[in-house]
Amino acid sequence: MPDQNPCPPHPVLPAYYENGSERAVFIRSIFDRTASYYDRINSIFSLGSGKWYRRWMLRTAGLRQGHTLLDVATGTGLVAQEAATLTAPANIVGLDMSPGMLAECRRKLPIQVVQADAQALPFAENSMDMLSMGYALRHVRDLNATFRGYLQVLKPGGNLLILEIGRARSPTVQAFLRFYLGKVVPFLSGVTASRESRTLMAYYWDTIEHCIPPEQILQNLKQAGFANVRKHTSFGVFHAYMATKGRD
Template sequence: MTDPMREKAPPHPVLTDWYQKDSSRQTFVRSLFDRTAPHYDRINAIFSLGSGRWFRRSMLQRLGLRSGHDVLDIATGTGLVAREAAAIAGRAHVIGLDMSLGMLAECRKNVPGIALIQADAQNLPFADAQFDVLSMGYALRHVADLNAAFASWRTVLKPGGSVLILEIGRARHALVQALLRVYLGRIVPILSGVAATSDSRSLMEYYWDTIAECVPPQEILRALQGAGFKNVRKRTYLGVFHAYSGTAP
């Protein structure tokens, strides 16, 4: 359950080039991911340059994920993080959650044997203290409210359980940010449109807009702490890839 009195903290302002008001965000995002789900892994290969799988697994291992841990992968998409979690914890111990049925259908093909649930990332349909690890890979910019999401996540974690959020953000160095804008904002959308569909190009254009407008890491860390997480920290790789983590009290 979320606290109706809690101050709302969207990860970025309303992006009027894509939807006109905050209440339309979820419907827009779900529709976009439903349409692009069959092509998402191809797009991701263009974006990650082959490094994504190794990075996801190493971050889960560094967090302390072990065999037999119960894992909830939030906004699982096509199962890119869930697949690595299942390889460590065991498929029977992993649940993938996403609001897009299209993404869940692709996840079912990619990671057979894990449970899949359609639900909102900030309203988790689980009992308290159910999971050892919660993970989210490059989807935090798509939730509506950081405070509500993190509060819900802490509730379903076991005491001492861990959260891992992989995200990409604006570079601190102006030159790196300019290069990132050219690559992610222009080249990747064009390549995605050629390799997949026009909707895939739109997805990556939207993806860049959410990065460019996302709140700074300090606000994400503050929201995690405000939700009650302890040992909150951020590791940064190549100046733009962030791994946020924390533990439930």
């Protein structure tokens, strides 16, 4: 049964797709077409918050040696690559809806990969010690349904980590982000990678600028049933949402 109170992370963006049902088709297509360039353009986009930040947040959220990890929207494996320094690669499953991205991930990492939608996880209940998602929450259809699915696959006491980038509270910083992420990054991506890469980075910025506020995301996590819901913010724009599945 469809959720009676769906919560999309941002409204429909008609510059890229006309309605909600076209969103998944657009996202899968644009990521497939840019998969071979993604690591290159990510280095431009990330503002220096690369490997050290992902590893730091994974450790802070509770990932330890021996833990099983489901990395949702794994893409080319940027989060999974850092997770593999904290737990065995055999314990990591990377999930993504884009076969092109998964092909790139397979070339880099000896982890299991699964092609599936973040909102329809093909895993048993209580099967994962931790679930991570790096900079992809803005691409799901419904936060409420997504978070309920995440809660379901985690073991009691399991941890959740969602990395995202959001609007800055400071008008000055937001103006810089709009210029750098909204103009410079798409331009450089188009020059150094491909025209589709420019479209992807322009889309990235539009989803950031129109995304619901962090307070709403925290509330959605609580409503889904997560405990110890919290957020760590770095540089005013990089948000690490963390939560735990209760043991009751």
